[in-house]
Amino acid sequence: GAGVSQSPSNKVTEKGKDVELRCDPISGHTALYWYRQRLGQGLEFLIYFQGNSAPDKSGLPSDRFSAERTGESVSTLTIQRTQQEDSAVYLCASSVVGDVDNEQFFGPGTRLTVL
Amino acid sequence: AQTVTQSQPEMSVQEAETVTLSCTYDTSESNYYLFWYKQPPSRQMILVIRQEAYKQQNATENRFSVNFQKAAKSFSLKISDSQLGDTAMYFCAFSTSYGKLTFGQGTILTVHP
Numbered sequence: 001g002a003g004v005s006q007s008p009s010n011k012v013t014e015k016g017k018d019v020e021l022r023c024d025p026i027s028g029h030t031a032l033y034w035y036r037q038r039l040g041q042g043l044e045f046l047i048y049f050q051g052n053s054a055p056d057k058s059g060l061p062s063d064r065f066s067a068e069r070t071g072e073s074v075s076t077l078t079i080q081r082t083q084q085e086d087s088a089v090y091l092c093a094s095s096v097v098g099d100v101d102n103e104q105f106f107g108p109g110t111r112l113t114v115l
Numbered sequence: 116a117q118t119v120t121q122s123q124p125e126m127s128v129q130e131a132e133t134v135t136l137s138c139t140y141d142t143s144e145s146n147y148y149l150f151w152y153k154q155p156p157s158r159q160m161i162l163v164i165r166q167e168a169y170k171q172q173n174a175t176e177n178r179f180s181v182n183f184q185k186a187a188k189s190f191s192l193k194i195s196d197s198q199l200g201d202t203a204m205y206f207c208a209f210s211t212s213y214g215k216l217t218f219g220q221g222t223i224l225t226v227h228p
Contacts, residue, residue: 031214042119042206042218043160050213089158098213101148101167106160
């Protein structure tokens with residue numbers, strides 16, 4: 001079946017604008033994760049969804065960041081009033097369940113550039 | 116706090132030779148998994164190998180193997196018979212509880228012909 005997909009692939013926006021990034025997980029995967037990867041850096045955890053449970057938002061860097069997921073399907077990550085430090089690649093991953101030993105499958109990421 | 120440290124920002128190796136990438140981590144968890152991911156220029160994260168913390172035997176996947184030293188909290192990746200396609204950024208990571216991954220800063224590996 002298809003892997004994790006993300007859109008758009010690239011997004012250029014002006015400082016202060018809002019952006020919305022989309023993630024389509026693998027069908028049947030109940031767990032979904034968002035990560036941020038700054039240039040030349042490792043991935044930073046942002047948020048985790050597991051089925052209909054309350055999400056773990058502990059990695060969101062500020063209240064300008066929010067994410068939603070409807071059931072076990074698509075997720076959107078929204079960044080309001082973007083700042084230049086938000087420029088990064090945003091990666092989404094999904095796994096069968098959110099468990100310590102479950103392999104996460106990653107999407108290709110969205111490269112966000114804030115001018 | 117849980118941390119992962121990769122002390123080698125860049126490494127290079129000749130094709131067909133062997134290279135070892137280092138990783139150390141710190142956690143108070145008793146149940147966790149360790150991973151090495153590969154990220155080529157395409158940005159696609161690819162799982163290379165994983166190790167269960169409660170298993171003493173080192174994991175092996177074809178040309179890739181790990182040296183897991185639990186007491187030292189060390190988890191190095193050995194790539195044998197390096198190939199040009201191995202050129203990528205390599206990330207060490209571990210997961211606990213619900214699978215949240217904590218990543219190191221990465222090591223850029225270049226394989227030269």
